[in-house]
Amino acid sequence: MLTAAGRPSAAVIGATGGIGAAITAELARTHDVWATARQPGATGQLGAGIRPWRLDLAAPAAEVSVPAELESLAVLVLAAGAWSAGPVAAATDDDWHDTFAVNLFGQVAVTRALLPALRRGRGRVIVINSTAVQGSPGGRSAYTASKAALDVFARALHEEERDNGVQVSNIYPGRVATDMQKAVAISEGGAYVPERCLSPEAVAQTVRFVVDLAPVAHVAELVVRPPYRSPHEPPGSQPARDSVAFAAKNASA
Ligand SMILES: NC(=O)c1ccc[n+]([C@@H]2O[C@H](COP(=O)([O-])OP(=O)(O)OC[C@H]3O[C@@H](n4cnc5c(N)ncnc54)[C@H](OP(=O)(O)O)[C@@H]3O)[C@@H](O)[C@H]2O)c1
Numbered sequence: 001m002l003t004a005a006g007r008p009s010a011a012v013i014g015a016t017g018g019i020g021a022a023i024t025a026e027l028a029r030t031h032d033v034w035a036t037a038r039q040p041g042a043t044g045q046l047g048a049g050i051r052p053w054r055l056d057l058a059a060p061a062a063e064v065s066v067p068a069e070l071e072s073l074a075v076l077v078l079a080a081g082a083w084s085a086g087p088v089a090a091a092t093d094d095d096w097h098d099t100f101a102v103n104l105f106g107q108v109a110v111t112r113a114l115l116p117a118l119r120r121g122r123g124r125v126i127v128i129n130s131t132a133v134q135g136s137p138g139g140r141s142a143y144t145a146s147k148a149a150l151d152v153f154a155r156a157l158h159e160e161e162r163d164n165g166v167q168v169s170n171i172y173p174g175r176v177a178t179d180m181q182k183a184v185a186i187s188e189g190g191a192y193v194p195e196r197c198l199s200p201e202a203v204a205q206t207v208r209f210v211v212d213l214a215p216v217a218h219v220a221e222l223v224v225r226p227p228y229r230s231p232h233e234p235p236g237s238q239p240a241r242d243s244v245a246f247a248a249k250n251a252s253a
Contacts, residue, residue, distance in 0.1 A: 001072035001121055003032045009073050009121065010034070010211075013055065013110055014080025016042045018178025019128060022200035023077050023207050024050060030211075034070060036080070036110075057106025058098065064113040072121035075211055076114055078107050078150075079128045083180050084142040085187030096142045103146035108153055115161070122165035122215065126207055127154045131174045131225060139187075158220070167218045169210050173203050174225035196228045 003009055010027045014020040015035030024035050024046050035043040036055040043052040053067055057080055082102040084095055111125065118125065130147050137144040151170065158168035175181055177194035185192035206224050213219065 003069075005032060007032045008075070009070060009117075010075035010077070011053070011070065011073060011114065012036065012077045012079055013057070013107070014078070015046060015050075017079060017081070018180065018200045019173070019176055019203050020077075020079035021046055022204040023079055026201075026204040026208050027075065027077070027211070031075060034067060055110065057110065058101040059106075061105070061109035061112075064109050066113050066117065070114075070117055073114055073117040073123045074121045075124050075126065076111065076118060077126045077128065077207060078111070080107070081128070081130075081180065082143075083183050083187075084146075085140055085184070086142070087139055088141055091142050096145075099142040100146045100149070103143070104149045104153065107150060111157065115166070118166045119161070119164045124211065125154070125157065125166065125168040126210055127151075127168065127170045128203070129154070129170050129172050131172045131223060133172065134223075158218075162218070167215075169219045170221050171203065171206050171210070172221065172223045173198055173206075174223075175230060176200055176203055196226060198224060198226045 008031050010031035011034040012020050012024045012027065013036050015024045016037045024033055027033050028047055028050060032049070032051065034051045034053045035046055036053045037043045038054070038056045040052070040054055043050055051067070055064065080102060082099055084091070084099040086095060117123070127150065129151055132140065132144045133147050133151055154168050154170050161168070175184070175197040177197040177199055181197055182192045203224060206222050210219050210222070
Protein backbone atom coordinates (compact mmCIF):
# COMPACT_ATOMS: atom_id res chain seq x y z
CA MET A 1 0.00 0.00 0.00
CA LEU A 2 1.40 3.39 -1.01
CA THR A 3 1.01 6.75 0.72
CA ALA A 4 -0.75 9.73 -0.85
CA ALA A 5 2.67 10.66 -2.26
CA GLY A 6 2.72 7.30 -4.08
CA ARG A 7 5.58 5.91 -1.98
CA PRO A 8 5.77 2.98 0.43
CA SER A 9 6.22 3.73 4.13
CA ALA A 10 9.24 2.94 6.27
CA ALA A 11 9.92 3.44 9.97
CA VAL A 12 13.36 3.86 11.52
CA ILE A 13 13.50 3.31 15.26
CA GLY A 14 16.45 5.28 16.63
CA ALA A 15 16.63 7.67 13.68
CA THR A 16 18.68 10.26 15.57
CA GLY A 17 21.64 7.93 16.13
CA GLY A 18 24.70 7.78 13.92
CA ILE A 19 23.53 4.65 12.11
CA GLY A 20 19.81 5.48 12.28
CA ALA A 21 20.31 8.92 10.70
CA ALA A 22 22.26 7.44 7.77
CA ILE A 23 19.57 4.78 7.24
CA THR A 24 16.84 7.41 7.42
CA ALA A 25 18.58 9.55 4.78
CA GLU A 26 19.07 6.52 2.52
CA LEU A 27 15.47 5.28 2.80
CA ALA A 28 14.03 8.78 2.34
CA ARG A 29 15.14 8.60 -1.31
CA THR A 30 12.40 6.04 -2.00
CA HIS A 31 10.10 5.82 1.03
CA ASP A 32 8.00 8.02 3.29
CA VAL A 33 10.03 7.62 6.47
CA TRP A 34 8.72 7.77 10.02
CA ALA A 35 11.67 8.57 12.23
CA THR A 36 11.64 8.06 15.98
CA ALA A 37 13.39 10.16 18.60
CA ARG A 38 12.98 10.65 22.31
CA GLN A 39 13.17 14.43 22.16
CA PRO A 40 10.59 16.43 20.22
CA GLY A 41 12.22 18.23 17.30
CA ALA A 42 15.27 15.97 17.29
CA THR A 43 14.39 14.57 13.86
CA GLY A 44 14.27 18.09 12.39
CA GLN A 45 17.83 17.82 11.11
CA LEU A 46 17.23 14.56 9.27
CA GLY A 47 15.92 16.20 6.12
CA ALA A 48 12.77 17.47 4.52
CA GLY A 49 9.75 15.23 4.46
CA ILE A 50 10.82 13.02 7.38
CA ARG A 51 7.85 12.27 9.64
CA PRO A 52 8.69 12.61 13.33
CA TRP A 53 7.51 10.02 15.84
CA ARG A 54 8.29 10.52 19.50
CA LEU A 55 9.18 7.23 21.13
CA ASP A 56 11.04 6.21 24.26
CA LEU A 57 11.87 2.51 24.14
CA ALA A 58 12.48 2.45 27.87
CA ALA A 59 8.89 3.47 28.58
CA PRO A 60 6.34 0.76 29.43
CA ALA A 61 5.04 -1.18 26.40
CA ALA A 62 1.57 0.31 26.80
CA GLU A 63 3.02 3.71 25.91
CA VAL A 64 3.94 2.75 22.33
CA SER A 65 1.52 4.79 20.29
CA VAL A 66 1.65 4.14 16.53
CA PRO A 67 0.83 7.19 14.38
CA ALA A 68 -2.69 6.78 12.95
CA GLU A 69 -1.49 7.43 9.37
CA LEU A 70 0.92 4.51 9.60
CA GLU A 71 -1.50 1.91 8.29
CA SER A 72 0.87 -0.05 6.09
CA LEU A 73 4.59 -0.52 6.50
CA ALA A 74 7.03 -1.81 3.88
CA VAL A 75 10.19 -1.47 5.99
CA LEU A 76 10.85 -1.34 9.72
CA VAL A 77 14.45 -0.78 10.81
CA LEU A 78 15.33 -1.34 14.47
CA ALA A 79 18.39 0.93 14.78
CA ALA A 80 18.17 2.14 18.39
CA GLY A 81 20.46 0.80 21.05
CA ALA A 82 22.19 1.52 24.32
CA TRP A 83 25.80 0.66 25.16
CA SER A 84 26.68 -0.81 28.52
CA ALA A 85 30.17 -1.67 29.75
CA GLY A 86 31.46 -3.26 32.90
CA PRO A 87 32.35 -6.64 34.31
CA VAL A 88 29.70 -8.87 35.84
CA ALA A 89 31.13 -8.13 39.28
CA ALA A 90 30.46 -4.41 38.90
CA ALA A 91 27.37 -4.10 36.65
CA THR A 92 24.30 -3.37 38.75
CA ASP A 93 20.75 -4.66 38.38
CA ASP A 94 19.85 -1.22 37.02
CA ASP A 95 22.61 -1.49 34.38
CA TRP A 96 21.19 -4.81 33.22
CA HIS A 97 17.60 -3.64 33.33
CA ASP A 98 18.26 -0.33 31.53
CA THR A 99 20.21 -2.09 28.77
CA PHE A 100 17.56 -4.74 28.20
CA ALA A 101 14.80 -2.09 28.34
CA VAL A 102 16.20 -0.34 25.25
CA ASN A 103 17.91 -3.19 23.39
CA LEU A 104 15.19 -5.81 23.84
CA PHE A 105 11.93 -4.96 25.61
CA GLY A 106 11.33 -1.67 23.79
CA GLN A 107 12.20 -3.19 20.41
CA VAL A 108 9.80 -6.08 21.05
CA ALA A 109 7.03 -3.66 22.10
CA VAL A 110 7.34 -1.36 19.09
CA THR A 111 7.56 -4.28 16.65
CA ARG A 112 4.46 -5.89 18.16
CA ALA A 113 2.60 -2.59 17.90
CA LEU A 114 3.59 -2.31 14.22
CA LEU A 115 2.76 -5.89 13.24
CA PRO A 116 -0.68 -5.11 11.78
CA ALA A 117 0.88 -2.43 9.55
CA LEU A 118 3.75 -4.75 8.63
CA ARG A 119 1.33 -7.52 7.67
CA ARG A 120 -0.69 -5.11 5.53
CA GLY A 121 2.48 -3.86 3.84
CA ARG A 122 4.09 -7.32 3.58
CA GLY A 123 7.00 -5.57 5.20
CA ARG A 124 10.63 -6.31 5.87
CA VAL A 125 11.93 -5.91 9.42
CA ILE A 126 15.65 -5.13 9.47
CA VAL A 127 17.32 -5.53 12.83
CA ILE A 128 20.63 -3.76 13.47
CA ASN A 129 22.35 -6.20 15.77
CA SER A 130 26.12 -6.33 16.35
CA THR A 131 29.15 -8.54 15.77
CA ALA A 132 29.45 -8.31 19.56
CA VAL A 133 27.24 -11.41 19.66
CA GLN A 134 30.01 -13.32 17.88
CA GLY A 135 32.92 -11.99 19.93
CA SER A 136 34.07 -12.14 23.51
CA PRO A 137 31.34 -10.95 25.91
CA GLY A 138 33.74 -10.14 28.76
CA GLY A 139 33.45 -6.56 30.02
CA ARG A 140 30.24 -6.02 28.05
CA SER A 141 27.97 -8.82 29.20
CA ALA A 142 24.77 -6.78 29.61
CA TYR A 143 25.12 -5.27 26.12
CA THR A 144 26.06 -8.58 24.48
CA ALA A 145 23.36 -10.54 26.31
CA SER A 146 20.72 -8.01 25.24
CA LYS A 147 21.88 -8.28 21.62
CA ALA A 148 21.88 -12.09 21.80
CA ALA A 149 18.31 -11.96 23.12
CA LEU A 150 17.37 -9.55 20.32
CA ASP A 151 18.78 -12.10 17.89
CA VAL A 152 16.50 -14.84 19.25
CA PHE A 153 13.53 -12.47 19.12
CA ALA A 154 14.28 -11.58 15.48
CA ARG A 155 14.64 -15.20 14.39
CA ALA A 156 11.42 -16.19 16.18
CA LEU A 157 9.59 -13.27 14.59
CA HIS A 158 10.67 -14.35 11.12
CA GLU A 159 9.58 -17.92 11.73
CA GLU A 160 6.18 -16.82 13.04
CA GLU A 161 5.41 -14.06 10.54
CA ARG A 162 6.84 -15.21 7.22
CA ASP A 163 3.54 -16.82 6.20
CA ASN A 164 1.91 -13.44 6.84
CA GLY A 165 4.29 -11.87 4.32
CA VAL A 166 6.57 -10.32 6.95
CA GLN A 167 10.25 -11.24 6.82
CA VAL A 168 13.07 -10.39 9.18
CA SER A 169 16.72 -9.75 8.31
CA ASN A 170 19.55 -9.32 10.80
CA ILE A 171 22.49 -7.02 10.07
CA TYR A 172 25.56 -7.41 12.26
CA PRO A 173 27.91 -4.43 11.93
CA GLY A 174 31.38 -4.36 13.40
CA ARG A 175 32.69 -1.04 14.72
CA VAL A 176 30.86 1.96 13.23
CA ALA A 177 31.98 5.58 13.59
CA THR A 178 29.25 6.95 15.89
CA ASP A 179 28.86 8.36 19.39
CA MET A 180 28.25 4.84 20.67
CA GLN A 181 31.62 3.70 19.30
CA LYS A 182 33.27 6.64 21.08
CA ALA A 183 31.76 5.35 24.32
CA VAL A 184 32.94 1.82 23.50
CA ALA A 185 36.50 3.03 22.92
CA ILE A 186 36.50 4.96 26.21
CA SER A 187 35.22 1.95 28.14
CA GLU A 188 37.95 -0.20 26.56
CA GLY A 189 40.58 2.35 27.50
CA GLY A 190 41.52 2.78 23.86
CA ALA A 191 41.40 5.56 21.31
CA TYR A 192 38.41 6.25 19.10
CA VAL A 193 39.73 6.08 15.53
CA PRO A 194 36.79 6.70 13.20
CA GLU A 195 38.95 6.01 10.13
CA ARG A 196 39.28 2.40 11.27
CA CYS A 197 35.52 2.01 11.67
CA LEU A 198 32.74 1.47 9.17
CA SER A 199 30.91 4.63 8.21
CA PRO A 200 27.22 4.79 9.16
CA GLU A 201 26.57 5.20 5.43
CA ALA A 202 28.13 1.77 4.78
CA VAL A 203 25.59 0.24 7.16
CA ALA A 204 22.85 2.19 5.38
CA GLN A 205 24.04 0.66 2.09
CA THR A 206 23.54 -2.83 3.51
CA VAL A 207 20.01 -1.85 4.52
CA ARG A 208 19.41 -0.55 1.00
CA PHE A 209 20.68 -3.86 -0.41
CA VAL A 210 18.10 -5.79 1.62
CA VAL A 211 15.26 -3.36 0.92
CA ASP A 212 15.81 -3.50 -2.84
CA LEU A 213 15.73 -7.29 -3.08
CA ALA A 214 12.76 -8.96 -4.70
CA PRO A 215 10.24 -10.04 -2.04
CA VAL A 216 10.95 -13.67 -2.88
CA ALA A 217 14.51 -13.25 -1.53
CA HIS A 218 14.96 -13.43 2.22
CA VAL A 219 18.30 -12.36 3.68
CA ALA A 220 18.57 -13.96 7.09
CA GLU A 221 21.92 -12.47 8.09
CA LEU A 222 24.45 -9.95 6.83
CA VAL A 223 27.78 -9.33 8.55
CA VAL A 224 29.47 -6.05 7.69
CA ARG A 225 32.85 -5.18 9.21
CA PRO A 226 35.60 -2.66 8.63
CA PRO A 227 38.53 -4.34 6.92
CA TYR A 228 40.84 -3.56 9.86
CA ARG A 229 41.53 -5.49 13.04
CA SER A 230 39.87 -3.99 16.11
CA PRO A 231 42.23 -2.49 18.72
CA HIS A 232 42.41 -5.54 20.99
CA GLU A 233 42.70 -8.24 18.33
CA PRO A 234 46.19 -9.69 17.95
CA PRO A 235 47.53 -9.92 14.38
CA GLY A 236 46.11 -12.89 12.49
CA SER A 237 43.11 -13.35 14.80
CA GLN A 238 40.58 -12.28 12.22
CA PRO A 239 39.87 -14.85 9.52
CA ALA A 240 40.69 -13.58 6.03
CA ARG A 241 37.10 -14.10 4.90
CA ASP A 242 36.03 -11.51 7.47
CA SER A 243 38.32 -8.81 6.17
CA VAL A 244 36.01 -7.91 3.36
CA ALA A 245 33.87 -4.91 4.12
CA PHE A 246 30.63 -6.51 3.09
CA ALA A 247 30.04 -10.21 3.54
CA ALA A 248 26.66 -11.75 2.91
CA LYS A 249 26.01 -15.10 4.45
CA ASN A 250 23.07 -17.43 4.62
CA ALA A 251 21.12 -15.62 1.93
CA SER A 252 18.17 -17.84 1.12
CA ALA A 253 15.40 -17.55 -1.40
N1 LIG B 1 28.43 2.09 16.65
C1 LIG B 1 28.83 0.83 16.56
O1 LIG B 1 30.05 0.53 16.54
C2 LIG B 1 27.83 -0.28 16.47
C3 LIG B 1 28.30 -1.54 16.07
C4 LIG B 1 27.40 -2.59 15.97
C5 LIG B 1 26.07 -2.38 16.24
N2 LIG B 1 25.64 -1.14 16.64
C6 LIG B 1 24.22 -1.01 16.92
O2 LIG B 1 23.66 -0.09 16.01
C7 LIG B 1 22.53 0.57 16.61
C8 LIG B 1 22.74 2.09 16.47
O3 LIG B 1 23.91 2.45 17.15
P1 LIG B 1 24.66 3.85 16.91
O4 LIG B 1 26.10 3.54 16.86
O5 LIG B 1 24.01 4.58 15.81
O6 LIG B 1 24.37 4.54 18.32
P2 LIG B 1 24.08 6.05 18.71
O7 LIG B 1 24.65 6.99 17.71
O8 LIG B 1 24.48 6.17 20.13
O9 LIG B 1 22.49 6.12 18.59
C9 LIG B 1 21.68 5.40 19.47
C10 LIG B 1 20.23 5.57 19.03
O10 LIG B 1 19.42 4.82 19.94
C11 LIG B 1 18.42 5.68 20.44
N3 LIG B 1 18.00 5.35 21.80
C12 LIG B 1 18.79 5.17 22.89
N4 LIG B 1 18.02 4.97 23.98
C13 LIG B 1 16.74 5.06 23.54
C14 LIG B 1 15.47 4.96 24.18
N5 LIG B 1 15.35 4.77 25.50
N6 LIG B 1 14.36 5.10 23.44
C15 LIG B 1 14.44 5.33 22.10
N7 LIG B 1 15.59 5.44 21.44
C16 LIG B 1 16.72 5.31 22.16
C17 LIG B 1 19.02 7.07 20.41
O11 LIG B 1 17.98 8.02 20.44
P3 LIG B 1 18.14 9.46 21.16
O12 LIG B 1 18.73 10.37 20.12
O13 LIG B 1 16.77 9.82 21.54
O14 LIG B 1 19.08 9.25 22.33
C18 LIG B 1 19.77 7.02 19.09
O15 LIG B 1 18.86 7.25 18.02
C19 LIG B 1 22.49 0.08 18.06
O16 LIG B 1 21.57 -0.96 18.16
C20 LIG B 1 23.90 -0.46 18.28
O17 LIG B 1 23.91 -1.46 19.28
C21 LIG B 1 26.49 -0.09 16.74
